[in-house]
Amino acid sequence: MKTIQNIGLTLFLAGLTVFISLIFIGKYEVTPQILDELVSNKGIKSELFINDMKAHVVGKEFSNPFSFSSEITSALETANETYKQNSEWGKVIWDKPHSLSYEIAKKSGTGIVKENKSLFWWLTFGLGILGALMYIIPNVVILGRPGIKNNGIWFDASMNRGWIGWFAFVFLVSFYLLLYFRPDFIVNWTYVVDPISENLSGNLASQWFLYGFLYCTVMTVMAVRMYIKYRHNKYQILRTTSVLFFQIVFAFLIPEILVRFEKPWYDFKNAFPLDYDFFFSWNLNELMASGGLGLFILVWGVVLTLVIVPVMVYFFGKRWYCSWVCGCGGLAETLGDPYRQLSDKSLIAWKFERWIVHGVLVFAIVMTGFTLYTYFSGTEAVLGIKTQTIQDIYGFLIGAIFAGVIGTGFYPIFGNRVWCRFGCPLAAYLGIVQRFKSRFRITTNGGQCISCGNCSTYCEQGIDVRAYAQKGENIVRSSCVGCGICSAVCPRGVLKLENGPEDGRINPTEILLGNDVDLMDLLKQK
Amino acid sequence: MEHIVIIGNGISGVTVARHIRKASDKQITIVSAESDYFFSRTALMYVYMGHMKFEHTKPYEDWFWKKNRIDLKTGYVEHIDTDTSSLLFADGTNLSYDKLIIATGSKTNKFGWPGQDLKGVQGLYSKQDLENLEVYAPNNQACKRAVIVGGGLIGIELAEMLHSRHIPVTFLVRESSFWNGVLPKEESEMINKEILNNGIDLRLSSSLKEVISDESGQVKSIIIEGTGEEIPCNLVGLTAGVSPNIDVAKNSNIETGRGIKVNRFLETNIPNIYAIGDCAEQHEAIGNRRPIEAVWYTGRMMGEVLAQTICGNRMAYKPGHWFNSAKFIDIEYQTYGWVWAQPKENEARFYWEHESGKRCIHINYDKNTREFLGINNFGIRMRHEFFDKVLTEKKSVEYVLEHLADANFDPEFYKLHEKEIVAKFNIENNTNIQLKKKSWKRIFQTN
Numbered sequence: 001m002k003t004i005q006n007i008g009l010t011l012f013l014a015g016l017t018v019f020i021s022l023i024f025i026g027k028y029e030v031t032p033q034i035l036d037e038l039v040s041n042k043g044i045k046s047e048l049f050i051n052d053m054k055a056h057v058v059g060k061e062f063s064n065p066f067s068f069s070s071e072i073t074s075a076l077e078t079a080n081e082t083y084k085q086n087s088e089w090g091k092v093i094w095d096k097p098h099s100l101s102y103e104i105a106k107k108s109g110t111g112i113v114k115e116n117k118s119l120f121w122w123l124t125f126g127l128g129i130l131g132a133l134m135y136i137i138p139n140v141v142i143l144g145r146p147g148i149k150n151n152g153i154w155f156d157a158s159m160n161r162g163w164i165g166w167f168a169f170v171f172l173v174s175f176y177l178l179l180y181f182r183p184d185f186i187v188n189w190t191y192v193v194d195p196i197s198e199n200l201s202g203n204l205a206s207q208w209f210l211y212g213f214l215y216c217t218v219m220t221v222m223a224v225r226m227y228i229k230y231r232h233n234k235y236q237i238l239r240t241t242s243v244l245f246f247q248i249v250f251a252f253l254i255p256e257i258l259v260r261f262e263k264p265w266y267d268f269k270n271a272f273p274l275d276y277d278f279f280f281s282w283n284l285n286e287l288m289a290s291g292g293l294g295l296f297i298l299v300w301g302v303v304l305t306l307v308i309v310p311v312m313v314y315f316f317g318k319r320w321y322c323s324w325v326c327g328c329g330g331l332a333e334t335l336g337d338p339y340r341q342l343s344d345k346s347l348i349a350w351k352f353e354r355w356i357v358h359g360v361l362v363f364a365i366v367m368t369g370f371t372l373y374t375y376f377s378g379t380e381a382v383l384g385i386k387t388q389t390i391q392d393i394y395g396f397l398i399g400a401i402f403a404g405v406i407g408t409g410f411y412p413i414f415g416n417r418v419w420c421r422f423g424c425p426l427a428a429y430l431g432i433v434q435r436f437k438s439r440f441r442i443t444t445n446g447g448q449c450i451s452c453g454n455c456s457t458y459c460e461q462g463i464d465v466r467a468y469a470q471k472g473e474n475i476v477r478s479s480c481v482g483c484g485i486c487s488a489v490c491p492r493g494v495l496k497l498e499n500g501p502e503d504g505r506i507n508p509t510e511i512l513l514g515n516d517v518d519l520m521d522l523l524k525q526k
Numbered sequence: 527m528e529h530i531v532i533i534g535n536g537i538s539g540v541t542v543a544r545h546i547r548k549a550s551d552k553q554i555t556i557v558s559a560e561s562d563y564f565f566s567r568t569a570l571m572y573v574y575m576g577h578m579k580f581e582h583t584k585p586y587e588d589w590f591w592k593k594n595r596i597d598l599k600t601g602y603v604e605h606i607d608t609d610t611s612s613l614l615f616a617d618g619t620n621l622s623y624d625k626l627i628i629a630t631g632s633k634t635n636k637f638g639w640p641g642q643d644l645k646g647v648q649g650l651y652s653k654q655d656l657e658n659l660e661v662y663a664p665n666n667q668a669c670k671r672a673v674i675v676g677g678g679l680i681g682i683e684l685a686e687m688l689h690s691r692h693i694p695v696t697f698l699v700r701e702s703s704f705w706n707g708v709l710p711k712e713e714s715e716m717i718n719k720e721i722l723n724n725g726i727d728l729r730l731s732s733s734l735k736e737v738i739s740d741e742s743g744q745v746k747s748i749i750i751e752g753t754g755e756e757i758p759c760n761l762v763g764l765t766a767g768v769s770p771n772i773d774v775a776k777n778s779n780i781e782t783g784r785g786i787k788v789n790r791f792l793e794t795n796i797p798n799i800y801a802i803g804d805c806a807e808q809h810e811a812i813g814n815r816r817p818i819e820a821v822w823y824t825g826r827m828m829g830e831v832l833a834q835t836i837c838g839n840r841m842a843y844k845p846g847h848w849f850n851s852a853k854f855i856d857i858e859y860q861t862y863g864w865v866w867a868q869p870k871e872n873e874a875r876f877y878w879e880h881e882s883g884k885r886c887i888h889i890n891y892d893k894n895t896r897e898f899l900g901i902n903n904f905g906i907r908m909r910h911e912f913f914d915k916v917l918t919e920k921k922s923v924e925y926v927l928e929h930l931a932d933a934n935f936d937p938e939f940y941k942l943h944e945k946e947i948v949a950k951f952n953i954e955n956n957t958n959i960q961l962k963k964k965s966w967k968r969i970f971q972t973n
Contacts, residue, residue: 145723147856151690152576232856234939346587445935446910448851448860450822451537452569457582466585487937489577491853493860493907496935500966510548513910515827516844517918519834 001138008134015127022124022188023178027111028062034107045091048079065105069184072104073097101184106204113188121192129221136225146232148489150458158412159338165412173409180400183207200256212252215331219247222334229337235484235497239323243330251327264290266297269325272305273364274426276399280391281375309426310433316499317440318430319482326426328419331408332460333483336416340485343415343462350462353422353479360398361428367394398423417460421479431478439499440482441506442475444468446513448494455486455495469494472509529553530836531613531623533603533774537822538803539629540564541829542836543596549837554595555621557613559602561653563588568822570656571683575690580653606778608796625798625836628775628786629829632768632804632820635676641737646745647762650684659687662744662761666693669760673697673748675734676766677704679852682717684763685726686855696727696757698734698750700766710867710888712877713902717854719883724855737762768820770805783807785818790842792832800835802828812845814864821850847917848900849910857884862913863900865890873899876923876954878947880905887947891923898926906943907935912969924959927951931964 035058039050052075062068076097083091093100113120143149158164178186190205193213197205205213223244230236246269255265264286272278278301287294312320322329367390374380374387381387407419420427434440442465449472455465461479465486468475475486475495487495510523530546532539535558543554556564569583591598602616612622634649636642646662648655663669672688674681677699688695701707704721706714721728733751740746747758770785781787781795785807792800803825808817819825827845834841851860865888869875874893879886885905891898897920901913912933916926926933930944948961 145856150575150577154579155576233937234941235937238939443935445907446914447823447826447849448910450568450851451566451585452572453566453578453582453585454569454572457578470585484937491858492851493858493935496907497938501970504970511830512826513914514823514846514849515830516841517846518844519831519841 001141004138005135005142008131008136008138010131011127012131012135015124015129015131018120018127019124019189022113022120022192023185024064025111026063026065026109026113026188028065028068028105028108029060029110030058030104030108032058034104038104038107042093042095044093046079046083046093047091048082049075049093052079065185065187068105069098069101069182072101072184076100098182098184102187102207105184105187106190109187109191114191117191117194120188121195124189124192125217129217132221133224136221136228139225139228140231143229148491149229150489153338153341159341161342161413165339168412169409172411173405176400176404176409179207179211180404186210197256200253201259203259209256212256215327216248216252219244219330219334222337226334226337230488233484233488236488239484240333242324243326243333246325247327247330258293263293264297267327268297268300270327271309271321271426272301273361273368273429274326274328274424275301276364276367276394276425277391279368279371279375281371284375309430310437313430313433313440314438317438317480317482317497318427318434319440319480319484319497321430322420322427322481323483328403328407328424329481332411332416332420336408336411336460339411339416340460341415341457342413343417343421343460345456345459345462345464347464350464353462356422357424357428357431357479360402360423361425363394363398364425367391398425415460415462417462417481420481421461427479427481434480435476435478437502439502439505441498441500442468442480442486443496443498443500444472444474445492445494445496447472447515448492450492452491454489454491458485458489460485465495472507472512474505474507476506527551527553528624529555529622530625530627531621532556532627532629533613534558534629534631534803534805535561535564535598536567536629536631536803536825537564538631538825538829539627541826542627542629542802542833543829544594545830545833546836547594547596549833549839552836553597555597555599555623557599557601557603557621559600559616562598562600563591565653567651570650570653571687574656574659574687580656603774606774606780606799608779608799611798623798626800627832627836628780628794628799628801628805629803629825630771630774630805631825633771634764635767635769636764637766639734639736641739641745641748642764644737644739644745644762645743646760647737647764649764649768650680650687651768659761663688663691663693665691669693671696671757671759672761672763673734673757673759674763674765675748676764677701678765678767679705680768681763681765682721682854684765685721686724688761688763689724689726689855693761694727696729696759697721698729698732700731700733702731704728704730707867710865710875710877710902712879712886713859713888713904714867716879716883716886716904717857720855720857734762768804770807770818770820772805790844791835791840792828792843793835800832802832812843815845815848823849847914849913857905858907859902859904860908861900861902862908862910863890863898863917865900865902876951878943878950880943885943889923889926896922896924898923901926908933909935909969924957927959928962929968931961932969934964 035053057071076093080092154160186207190207190210193205193210196213197203197209223240226240227237250269251267255267259265277283287298323333370382370387370390373382402423403419407423410418449469451466451470453466455469459465460483461481463477463480465475482497484497487497511520530552532543535556539556543556546552546554563584565583566585572578573580603613604616605614612620614620634651648658663672671694673696674684675698685695685697703714704717735749735751737745738747745762747756748762749756772782772786775782775786779796780799785805786794786801787809788794788801788806789809792802794801804820811817828843831841831843847863849862872892872894873890876889888902890900898916927948934942944961948959952959
């Protein structure tokens with residue numbers, strides 16, 4: 001079994017190595033036709049840019065994406081600068097430099113990867129999936145009989161912030177930085193998934209398609225790990241199946257198929273304000289131009305946030321969304337599960353959490369207020385602040401840096417719910433409902449707690465579960481996503497997630513059950 | 527300001543300190559020689575197994591004590607001078623008190639086996655025991671085999687711990703079946719199977735004769751009583767129970783028996799000195815309980831009660847209905863009320879076991895009055911409040927079976943077995959009990 005695991009690990013690392021090395025290979029050559037097409041498709045009027053491209057890029061062969069990208073982005077920036085100085089606004093190209101560079105690279109790439117897309121899919125994704133499964137599946141035997149087997153987690157360099165954890169951190173952070181800010185460096189990765197994209201939407205793969213496909217793949221493979229690790233626990237099995245289903249069907253397949261039918265790309269489960277650009281004017285305009293379906297999406301989006309989400313939280317707690325449906329939660333609960341014990345349980349971390357997560361919620365609401373005001377009034381700025389600016393700041397700081405780079409990149413250091421705990425405005429909103437108006441709680445079983453701390457250690461949201469359980473109090477916390485692991489790891493059967501009457505949901509106790517009945521009555525009366 | 531000094535920072539000592547602080551402004555000092563801060567003793571096993579770090583076993587962050595004005599003092603109390611109301615520490619310093627609470631816990635039983643004090647022979651109770659385990663059994667290279675002596679809760683925990691590091695374990699159990707002085711035959715046999723299924727070499731009806739030393743004074747092997755079989759090993763775990771750790775009270779005027787003798791108010795023979803937790807021994811046992819109760823929960827309960835007395839609301843220790851829990855490798859165990867290893871004369875039993883052989887319930891009731899007396903549940907979680915109420919109100923066994931759905935505390939979506947259980951009871955007892963649907967209303971009336 002160990003041998004199979006080692007072979008699996010080798011295959012996985014080989015796939016990862018090929019995947020990383022793809023960044024550094026490939027050839028790019030812009031033909032005059034490509035440039036002409038680009039100019040006419042995008043209506044580019046920047047002569048400086050076109051001339052610069054003709055002089056320095058067209059007809060030349062670039063052997064890596066970095067020099068290619070730097071030529072194009074500098075051509076763009078120099079041209080724009082001049083036009084802006086001369087106030088020739090019509091000639092400025094408003095595309096983000098690296099996005100434009102990506103578009104050109106995607107068309108002008110040649111070489112081994114582009115010519116052997118399927119082969120390279122197998123060498124990257126194929127090896128990665130196969131290797132990971134060969135590493136994971138023998139755990140059926142290695143972990144021992146079904147039950148909680150957290151043996152050695154804190155001795156393992158991949159899970160205790162050891163050197164493997166730091167390596168994973170660097171890899172994940174770099175991945176997100178490339179994805180969000182240097183898509184033109186990862187054109188080769190998108191070639192690898194082109195065939196799949198063409199089958200689904202009919203289009204070539206963008207970096208976002210690549211991300212979506214990778215996301216689903218990683219979740220599926222790591223869900224297998226969850227199924228094995230928690231095979232004795234039906235709650236975990238169902239929950240994992242549910243997040244996997246919603247990710248693959250709702251976040252990946254349906255939107256791609258919508259695009260195939262020339263409808264707007266839309267993830268029906270992605271609720272505002274997590275879906276922070278839902279009310280952006282380009283989205284509203286696109287939806288309104290898309291006929292009946294567009295209007296339906298518009299209404300659905302509003303109803304989802306204002307009615308469905310809070311009503312469901314009332315009945316089931318925010319877990320129905322955060323750990324049964326949400327894509328971010330889905331990744332956290334599969335890829336992130338090995339890191340759950342790394343979340344900070346201190347009181348100070350809780351304070352930070354409340355300020356930051358509610359701050360993001362306020363930011364999202366203010367930004368959306370600006371957006372809607374601008375949309376209906378037609379003015380570009382509110383109180384002297386340009387709506388576009390505040391949207392860009394939000395998109396950069398929250399949408400990219402917080403949700404992506406920090407939110408997922410920091411899994412191996414701060415635990416698997418960094419985004420959900422500290423950053424997600426939807427989680428903050430659901431949390432407020434859960435705390436003040438919900439039937440959900442984690443019931444503490446009388447006086448059975450032995451303060452061992454397994455629950456707190458394995459709470460991904462950094463809740464000090466034990467602090468409540470050892471006092472015989474139920475756990476009612478806005479941040480709880482109801483993953484159910486505290487209940488699973490409890491050795492004494494103390495914790496149960498349940499939806500019950502609101503009466504007695506929060507039950508401060510002085511004296512624990514099992515002691516003198518008179519004493520309990522006495523202290524209750526006080 | 528009255529100065530309350532507590533010797534021992536385990537669950538009893540810390541609970542009494544916290545509750546005194548809640549109810550008063552007294553000066554509180556907790557003394558410990560074991561650790562700087564309170565940690566959960568029951569969690570030591572998880573540190574060795576790599577589930578947690580030692581940090582995680584501390585239920586309160588380090589700032590908690592200062593914030594709540596509970597002074598922590600590290601030191602070993604050599605002598606209690608009851609005349610001058612002061613403590614003498616091993617380092618020669620003194621500390622005077624107005625009221626003294628002794629909460630020194632237990633120590634591992636050693637029954638005079640030859641070689642019982644060799645290196646690599648130890649119990650599993652204290653932080654130091656955990657540290658020693660890392661010295662003598664860090665992995666299966668340094669420790670080729672471990673022998674555990676004594677089949678109780680600590681013994682099986684130690685077996686599970688060593689097993690988690692792939693160290694072969696021989697488990698000597700004096701009784702003919704695991705913990706059968708406490709568990710009925712069926713449950714005991716279920717745990718025997720669980721031990722064997724995990725590849726642990728379980729030796730029933732086997733006792734230790736002696737521990738053999740190597741040249742360096744470290745354990746080399748053990749010899750089994752009777753058969754004389756020699757088992758080479760690098761670690762011997764002594765887990766044949768614990769007894770009160772009362773060294774501190776020796777050579778003082780405090781009355782001791784096996785433990786420190788206390789009355790119902792947890793008062794010793796010396797005014798202003800109290801004892802709680804594992805180290806306390808009741809003059810007369812309470813109900814069916816033992817005079818010495820070395821259980822996490824009872825230590826905590828004594829701490830809760832004594833705080834009232836210390837704060838001027840003199841109150842007897844009157845524990846409610848017995849309950850306890852444990853985990854035997856993968857099988858969780860809870861018990862509410864009394865289910866003896868052997869039924870008493872007036873008692874009848876109902877036993878149900880799941881086909882997997884890893885789940886069961888065992889109900890004890892009075893065959894004349896039908897009163898429900900207690901339940902053991904293995905592999906199924908049950909609500910404490912439900913059974914507490916049932917026992918207080920002296921409900922019948924039929925009532926319990928009828929409301930079994932209210933009692934269940936398993937995670938959502940787990941397969942429930944109540945129908946099967948009730949059906950079995952009906953067949954065996956010729957009854958016609960109908961299982962009621964789970965009712966939130968009933969469950970929350972128990973509050």
